[in-house]
Amino acid sequence: MRFYLTTAIDYVNSRPHLGTAYEKITADVIARYKRLAGFETHLLMGNDEHSQNVYKRALERGMDPLAYCDQMEQEFRSVWKQLDISFDDFIRTTQPRHRTAVQKLAQKAHDKGDIYEGFYEGWYCVSCEAFKQEKDLVDGKCPLHPTLTPEWIKEKNYFFRLSKYRDRLLAHFAEHPEFLEPDVRRNEILKLLEAGLEDISVSRAGQLWGIPLPFAPENVIYVWFDALICYAAGVGYGTDDALFNKWWPADLHIIGKDITRFHTVVWPAMLMSAELPLPQQVYGHGWVNFGGQRMSKSLGTSLDPSDVAAKFGPDPLRLYLVKEISYGGDGDFTWERFEERYNVDLANNFGNLVSRLAAMAEKYRQCRLTPAGSGGRLAEIAGATVKRYRAAMDRLALHEGAAAAFQIIDAANDYIAEQAPWKLAKDAASASRLDEVLFNVAEAIRIAATLLTPVMPSSCAEILRRVGASGELRLDRDATWRADGARDIVKGAALWPRSEDKVDEKPIGGAGEAAAPGATQAVGAGATPAEDNRISIDDFMKVELRVAKVLEAEPVPKSKKLMKLKIDVGTEQRTIVAGIAEAYQAEQLVGRTIAIVFNLKPAKLMGIESNGMVLAASVGDGKPVLVSFEQEVPPGARVR
Ligand SMILES: [Zn+2]
Numbered sequence: 001m002r003f004y005l006t007t008a009i010d011y012v013n014s015r016p017h018l019g020t021a022y023e024k025i026t027a028d029v030i031a032r033y034k035r036l037a038g039f040e041t042h043l044l045m046g047n048d049e050h051s052q053n054v055y056k057r058a059l060e061r062g063m064d065p066l067a068y069c070d071q072m073e074q075e076f077r078s079v080w081k082q083l084d085i086s087f088d089d090f091i092r093t094t095q096p097r098h099r100t101a102v103q104k105l106a107q108k109a110h111d112k113g114d115i116y117e118g119f120y121e122g123w124y125c126v127s128c129e130a131f132k133q134e135k136d137l138v139d140g141k142c143p144l145h146p147t148l149t150p151e152w153i154k155e156k157n158y159f160f161r162l163s164k165y166r167d168r169l170l171a172h173f174a175e176h177p178e179f180l181e182p183d184v185r186r187n188e189i190l191k192l193l194e195a196g197l198e199d200i201s202v203s204r205a206g207q208l209w210g211i212p213l214p215f216a217p218e219n220v221i222y223v224w225f226d227a228l229i230c231y232a233a234g235v236g237y238g239t240d241d242a243l244f245n246k247w248w249p250a251d252l253h254i255i256g257k258d259i260t261r262f263h264t265v266v267w268p269a270m271l272m273s274a275e276l277p278l279p280q281q282v283y284g285h286g287w288v289n290f291g292g293q294r295m296s297k298s299l300g301t302s303l304d305p306s307d308v309a310a311k312f313g314p315d316p317l318r319l320y321l322v323k324e325i326s327y328g329g330d331g332d333f334t335w336e337r338f339e340e341r342y343n344v345d346l347a348n349n350f351g352n353l354v355s356r357l358a359a360m361a362e363k364y365r366q367c368r369l370t371p372a373g374s375g376g377r378l379a380e381i382a383g384a385t386v387k388r389y390r391a392a393m394d395r396l397a398l399h400e401g402a403a404a405a406f407q408i409i410d411a412a413n414d415y416i417a418e419q420a421p422w423k424l425a426k427d428a429a430s431a432s433r434l435d436e437v438l439f440n441v442a443e444a445i446r447i448a449a450t451l452l453t454p455v456m457p458s459s460c461a462e463i464l465r466r467v468g469a470s471g472e473l474r475l476d477r478d479a480t481w482r483a484d485g486a487r488d489i490v491k492g493a494a495l496w497p498r499s500e501d502k503v504d505e506k507p508i509g510g511a512g513e514a515a516a517p518g519a520t521q522a523v524g525a526g527a528t529p530a531e532d533n534r535i536s537i538d539d540f541m542k543v544e545l546r547v548a549k550v551l552e553a554e555p556v557p558k559s560k561k562l563m564k565l566k567i568d569v570g571t572e573q574r575t576i577v578a579g580i581a582e583a584y585q586a587e588q589l590v591g592r593t594i595a596i597v598f599n600l601k602p603a604k605l606m607g608i609e610s611n612g613m614v615l616a617a618s619v620g621d622g623k624p625v626l627v628s629f630e631q632e633v634p635p636g637a638r639v640r
Contacts, residue, residue, distance in 0.1 A: 003039040005031060005252040006231050008259065009046040009091065012072035013057045016079045018333060019256075019295040021305035022288045025318050026327060026398060027254040028085045032454035033393050033401075036475045042247055044234040045080070046091035047073055048227045050220075051129055055209040065209055069094060079306055084314045084457055091234040093211075093226060101233030102226050103214045106202075109160065109273040110215050117216075120157040120201045123150040129223050131201060144258065157201040158213060160225070165269035166197045172268065178281055180264045181396065182328035185257060185284040189264050200266065228267045232276065250279040257284040283396060286330035288321065303333065315456035316342045316496065322455050323402035339499045340541070346496035348537045350409050350448070354463055354495060356416065357441050361489035364425050364434060369468075371483035373436040375443060379481040381411045382447050386479045389451050398455075405451035412444040442467045442487050450478045459495060466490045545615070545639035546570070546598040547629070553589040555581050556606050564608055565589065569598060570636015577610035580624045595627040595639050 007027045010020055024045060031043040049069045058068035073092060080087065091098060109115050123132040125142035132142060132150055142150055170193050173179060173186070180186040203219040204210070210220030229237070231250055236243030255263050263282045271278050288295060290303050308317045320338050323345070325331025361367050375382075385404050392400035419437045424430040449463040450473055464470060468487035469478075548567040556562035556577065563581040567574060576596065580589075597613040604610070616624035 001039045002042070002247065003031075003034040003252075004042045004044070004235065004247045004250045005034075005254060006044040006234070006250055008253075008255045009048040009093070009227060009230055010076065011051050011054060012047050012049055012069055012076070013051065013053045015075055016305065017295050018290065018303040018305050018308075019288050021079070021083055021317075022321050022325075022331075023254060023256060023285060024080060024085050024087075025083060025321055026285060028083075028087070029318070029322055029398055029454045030252070030254070030393075030396065032086060032457060036450075036454060036473055037390075038474060038476065042089070042235070043087045044089050044091060044231065045085070045087040046089075046230055046234065047076060047093070048223070048230075049092055049094045050210045050223050050226050052126065052207065052209065052223070053129065066094060082306055082309045082314060083318070086457075089234055091230050093230060095233075097236075097239045098230055098233040099211050101238040102211050102221060102229045104238035105229050105232070105270065105274045106221060106225070107214045108275070109270065110213075112273055114161045114164065114273045115158050115202065116161070118157060118159045118199075118201075119155075120159075121154045122152070124153045125150045133198075155205045157205065158203040158216065158219060159199045160202045160266075160270070160273075162200050162266065162269050163197045165272050166193055168272055169193055169197075169265060169268060172278065179278070180260065180282050180284070182284070184328075185260050185264075189260060192261065193265065197265065224262055224266070225270070228262060228270065231267075231279070232271075237276075249277040251281065253279055253282045255282060255284055257286055260284040283328075286325070286328060288325065289330065289332045291334050292332060308338070312342065312499075313459075315459040316346055319345065319402065319452075319455055322398050323406075325399060327396055327398040342496065342499050344537050344541070345406065347494075347498040349406070349413065350463075351494060351496040353409055353413055353416075353441075354445060354466060357438070357445060358466065358489055358491040360421055361438055361442070362491060364421070365438060367489045367491070369439045369442050369487045369489060370435055371439050371485065372432055373440070373483070375440055375481050375483065378411060378415050378440050378444055382408050382444055382481055385411075386447065386451065389479075390475070393454075402452070402455050405448050405455075408444050408448040408451070412441050412448070415444070416441060439483065439487070442489065443481060443483070447479055447481065450475070462492070462495065466492055541640075542599075543597060544599040546596055547633045547635055547637040547639060548576075548594055548596045548612075549635040550589045550592045550594060553586040555586060556608065559606050562606060563589070565614070567594070567596070567612075568635045569596070569612075570634065574611040575609065576612045576614060577605040577608050578614035578616075580614065580616060580626065583623050584626070592626070593629055593633060593635070595629075 005027060007023050010016065027043060027045075031041050034041045047069065054069065055065050058065040061068065069092065077090065106115065120131070123134070123137065124130070125132050125145055125148065127145040127148055128142060131153075136143070137150065138146070140149070142148060170190075173190060173193070177186070180189060202222045202225040203213055203216070204222055205219055207220050210223065211226055213219045213221055231253065232244070232248060233239075235247035237248070253263055260282065268278045295302055305317065316338075320333070320341055321331070324337070324341060361369055385408050389401050389404040392398075392404060415437075421434055421437050424434040424437065446464060446467050446469045449460040449467070453460040453473060466489065468489060546569055548569045550565050550567055551573065552566040554564050556564050559581070561579040561581050563578050563584065563586065565576050565578060567576055595615040597615070600611075600613050602609050602611050615627040617627070619625055
């Protein structure tokens with residue numbers, strides 16, 4: 001069983017942003033999952049260097065283009081390393097192996113009569129490095145680059161007979177509906193094929209930066225025709241037949257949805273012309289927006305993934321991108337949402353579970369857990385979850401796979417609350433029951449960490465070590481519930497200390513920054529486990545507390561306690577009735593900043609509809625003392 005997958009290769013005119021990182025992270029999750037499932041796996045990534053924009057950027061900096069590309073390669077590699085991307089090979093289009101492959105394929109297509117000399121006249125978007133038809137433009141501009149004016153180009157070029165392959169492409173799509181996923185992308189491409197294909201220009205005249213056409217060396221090969229061939233060049237096309245025969249055709253090309261046409265129309269036609277088999281599948285993922293806007297260096301809506309990884313480590317970012325975005329669709333990154341998920345999924349849930357087990361194992365069993373019982377309902381839940389996880393991961397529903405693994409974690413937390421090991425520990429007659437409960441929790445953690453290994457490789461390796469399960473993982477063997485011998489539980493520092501940062505605070509950045517700053521462990525490992533009536537952070541987050549400003553205040557007639565307030569909550573003004581009239585005069589309240597429960601269902605008090613509840617401490621004889629803030633905060637700010 002082998003599995004060859006690739007990502008798109010990147011232009012090197014700027015550092016990777018979060019959108020670029022998203023693609024590599026998800027491809028890495030797939031590669032790691034395949035390895036876990038027992039496939040011999042090969043993940044190819046790389047850089048696309050023969051771009052005119054790269055050439056221009058190098059010259060602007062007074063650098064030799066190749067030296068510039070060498071420098072960018074190091075930058076890309078260091079970001080991928082920081083994000084724990086486990087690529088097996090990294091191709092650059094300036095490498096000799098790539099040049100050999102490109103010239104071989106171009107020569108084959110030429111020999112077949114599929115490349116001919118012609119004359120091109122039309123629009124060209126320099127930023128896309130793509131020819132554009134009139135119908136592709138919006139108000140005369142490239143829709144992806146609305147700030148640029150496309151160039152009208154008129155030059156003698158070589159053309160590839162793309163039109164010749166339209167029928168074969170349509171037939172391939174009909175026979176292999178899995179060739180392009182998700183469905184929405186396939187429908188777009190089918191429409192395009194049905195409308196008919198035009199031949200495409202595959203060379204640029206008068207340029208120096210690129211690979212010369214073997215049969216007309218005064219022309220360099222158009223950057224897209226060049227770049228696509230990297231997938232074959234990376235496994236030895238034209239340079240190593242044995243390697244090529246082992247890995248080609250690719251099982252999966254992971255690409256952004258904006259370049260599906262190149263990958264599912266142009267690329268397969270090139271392969272047909274060169275008489276090579278087509279890749280099994282092309283998957284067009286969506287975009288990650290940043291605060292609702294398309295990630296773009298030129299639009300200033302860019303986020304450097306290194307900043308996130310430097311502050312939190314790579315795994316929380318990997319988990320966020322995989323679990324919070326439905327794979328194939330678009331998603332959004334905001335610091336607020338990221339920190340919320342970090343606290344909910346990692347600090348308070350998975351991390352806390354691992355700490356609690358270690359604390360109880362130490363306190364009650366000197367860190368050594370012995371198997372007892374069959375696992376019961378927790379084992380059943382784990383078994384069903386593993387099935388769901390595998391089915392989801394096999395069809396690239398990565399978000400469902402990650403969510404499934406968290407269901408085991410939730411079940412283990414519920415199980416602890418139900419079984420109350422701290423009560424069992426008080427009764428000698430319950431000793432074997434306590435053994436069973438602790439062992440079952442350790443086993444649930446082991447399985448969850450196994451399933452999450454592709455998403456959070458280094459954290460899960462550490463968790464597995466702490467539950468006494470090190471060694472190379474195999475899904476078939478290691479995702480099965482087992483009771484095979486004692487487990488030595490290892491205590492350690494909090495894996496994901498709670499993030500105490502304010503929502504809007506940007507990270508300080510810089511690769512040298514320590515992991516998470518000044519954070520304390522949430523529910524401490526050594527704490528007495530007596531959490532029967534505690535609520536989860538999810539429950540707490542349902543209560544929306546906000547800052548409000550009192551605009552008007554008047555006592556409610558015929559009531560001793562009630563005060564009617566008109567308040568500003570940032571987004572609107574509302575009326576709220578509060579039982580504070582015995583402690584505060586109306587004039588003391590106007591202009592004051594208070595805290596309220598914002599999302600309480602309205603209630604009628606003395607015939608007045610109250611929208612929300614004012615927060616106040618109740619002291620001594622029940623006299624309310626309003627919550628106030630240490631410094632001025634604007635109405636509408638969230639309190640938590
Ligand atoms: Zn463009």
